[in-house]
Amino acid sequence: MPATSPRPRHLLAAVRTAFGYTLAGYAKALEQQAPAIGYGAIAWRREKISRWEAGATEPELPAQLVMADLHGVDPDQVAARGWPDWLLLALPGPDIWAPFALEATLSALDYLAADPSRADDAGTPLVPPDVLHDLTVRWTAHIQHTIERGIGGAYIGVEVSTAIQARLTALWHLDDSLGGTPCTTSARADLRMVTRLLRHARHTGQLTTDLHYLAAEYARFLGWAEFDADNRPGAQRAWHAALRASAEVADPAHSAYLLSNLALTAIYDDDAHQGTELLATARDIAGSRTTPLVAAMIDTWRVRAAAAEGDAAGAARFLMTAEKEFDHAQQGDENPPWAYWMCRPSHMAETGRAFLDLGEPATAETLLTEGLQALPKGATRDRILYLTWIATAQARQQSLDAAADTASTALDLAPLVDSGRCSNLLDDLSRELSPHSKSSQVASVLERLRSA
Template sequence: MEQLGIGALLRSQREDAGRSQASLAAVLSELSGRAVTRNEVSRWESERRLPTPFWQKHIAAGFGADVQEIRRAVAVTRAKRRKAKTGEVVQRREFIGAMAALAIPLARTDQLSARQIGQSDVDQLRRRTARLRRLDNIVGGAETFPVYSAEVDFTQQLLRKSNYSIDIGHQLQALLAEQQQQAGWAAFDHGQNALAQRFYTDSRIAAEEAGALDLAGNALAYAAYQQTTTAQSGTALATDSCEVARPMATPKVSALLLERKAWAHATAREPQEADRALNMAREALQVRDDRPDPDWVFWVNEVEIDIMAGRCWTELRRPLRAVPVLERVLSGFDETHARDKALYLTWLATSYLHAHEVEQAAATLTRAHELAAGVSSVRPAVRIQAVARQLTRYRSTPAVGELLTKLGS
């Protein structure tokens, strides 16, 4: 028999007892010592609101029912809401991704021949690269990698077959470095780490040839970040990335490289160095600078630094510092950015587990699993399974057992 949600259960019990919504409100007010109105009972029955744990126990007492039955009904309603919301988010994410792809001609139809490349050509290529970069917010590396690698091939052919001035050549080399970083990131997101590393190495070389030291530093930062997912420490490369980029880095570029340095220190279990880098990243964002930021840091802001801080403190097993910041930031995080939100929720789940909040960890990981459905990235699944393994010792807890069954763990 299907478990009723709280609205149907409450209505059924009230009608079986021969009570109106007003009379039930009066009973609950008497039992609890707090005033509750007929309108609130109506909201519970329509499931526009859910009774809090305080009211759940008094509802159970009012009907002589087991409070666990009331709690299960509330949990059923929450699960239905999540399922409906997840479906809406997935549909919205797929729609946005499709529209974004349609807005940008993904297949290269340009017929390359020896011709003169000028500033207007480079500007057009930059705009296209910027638009394509934003696809990464919505779809994963399995879908973006073929697009990004095609852009790399096209720009490499331009450099080989076209005519241009020295300045235009440097700009094309810098653009190539950007595109190689995009392709490397997509390969990493798709689980092709060796291919990603080759792109990062090629990007650093192209950036150095173009004199784009900020991009060269970013290539090192990407490589350092990838090292942190293995047994290797990324601290040396992350430190080098900041030093290499320093002469050209705008405040946002500095903030990005510093937060990645913080992550490298956190994964190396170096809390003081991680905290110092995070503080420096926040300070960098406050610096006034008239230079325009490169488009490849368009997403760097205070929220990004806060998320990284929460992740760092999770890695360092400091749940009292990690949980508040991750809860605050993720409560307003756009769910069409499903891959990123699913990943960040896994760190929140881990911090809940560090704080011995097992049921909350399971609920959060369940939400991450739901959001990651259909995302063309290997990273959320890897993280979800890693946290699930830590939860296996609590399999007897109903929320954990249900989650592990869903995951096949």
Template structure:
């Protein structure tokens, strides 16, 4: 039997039936709809499909998950719940493990190939749950061992295509790592001079390939390196989509990058990507979660992030923020907010 979308929505914030019932009852009362009994049986009946919540209960659920009230009346039950889950639970419900990070990368590689997400994913309870899970993963140092050896130094000119066998076998060797690192560094360098409309398709393609390599390889010694490169690529995709004016898709990429870097034990990179999530929220005009995200990111880094030369927002590693401000000919954003 297929899971009800309300169950997916509830589980994505880590709430049990009793805790979700209490949360909804509190929200219902705060919204001025009056008292609602906080019974777990009520939530269970909704999720079983036996009963439909009253309109005020639906509005409380929608408010809790930051779904506009107009969507509740426009789509009806349970279509509006399905709409709320399609953009969020698939990515946010993944485990903070190598497998979960790889699945997140596959989710990220599909961004840009279909309809763009319609709303920010990390809002309300989703944000608090994600932050708690992120803190725990970063505190544990990730879920994969660090590499004991670094690959040889890269050649000056990176190859334009993966080496023979990259992603086709069960071993991600030095050649694959060298190729992947060269590609990431090349794209990062070009991001300062080439428009996002040109670079974004290449970055998306590389992200898809890295996800495939990680899925195929059983060489755990290369995991940290591959995951770090994939996180950098996802972060680059985020910056490029911001340049293309799509901060909602950028948020998804930053979420993928933050998770992947955290699992790899790259806390500085992961924290930078978490700040990227906050920045994408600011660009969307949604500031509710920004302080939580930025404070969480700053709590684990050794030094506070520097500001760009414009003094408007922090420089993220692997993302030329100055270029995002000063290249209006490509439609890149002209301003932002200072993180204090």
């Protein structure tokens, strides 16, 4: 089916279109197939098929059996699954390739809720990883035609921004699991789509604001992914565009988040003073116009900035403030979706790293260990960050065997992500452990670090 064609609404239309039949052509194909299984007397007309696809009527069982025979579907499945569910088996590939359409969704839900002991499920494999990945990419296919029409100058509705937001959310979580490098291509492609919609589609009111927000957040995320991939010029270019897009939205919380991202990267680049100033500006912009959770996020990063400048009293003050703000956060607060990752301030990796900067490795190890235990299962990249800094804290306390064990765990996870930031931190850890190379366990880890 051409990419520019609208997605068919009914499964029969999906099957017919997938095999390249027009209504008249499909009627002719069924007419030629029917005698092979003894149903030559059926009258096949394009109007009848059109009514089936519209849901106005359903084909009689003999007609369904002819369709099944044409597409190589087991006739027993016609009775077992019923109309139109069995048509999923007529589509190329397994059921999971069905189009994103209402009928396909309802059919899949019906089948999921049915008796799990049905014989045709026996031996069915789990969804292969490559198919699962494809599904995450294809989920916007059901509105692709609307997006393409919008890029061509047509009106678009809120279903477009809703679908793009869901795609963006999936990308956030892929970054958590895989690191920034694999996400930059998808982020750039999606940002191109949003930009073309802003430029060419007709939209008004809240939808216009939503598209500007999506542009700003995609640009922010792309900057973050480029930063995590250790492409600092690419990150700066992305954030420059994000600042422009954010100005169109008038969303103080998101503007503060964007500035906070810039501040954190400044700290990583050993420019703690600029990071401190940017975070102060972010906190002023957010003011009382955001939720306690977002305020806690900004003030937690201020802990890291203060520590990087050697301001122990300021770091302690910001951490106390952030903890109070986090405790004031309510489950019913309308927190922005991008704040999903925020955890208790004392559990954040940047807090633990702050105490390393302040020369308190025992405190750093305690906080980082607690934070590591609280991490969600899929946060592989953050797990490496925590482990690397825990190993550093242990080495600074002369707990060399523990440091070697922790570093080994980090190295076991490292191949699962593609993150320049993680690679740089592992290089830092190698330099941290090098003075202790006479320890056999440390020497073994240093060899692995060099190989990595």
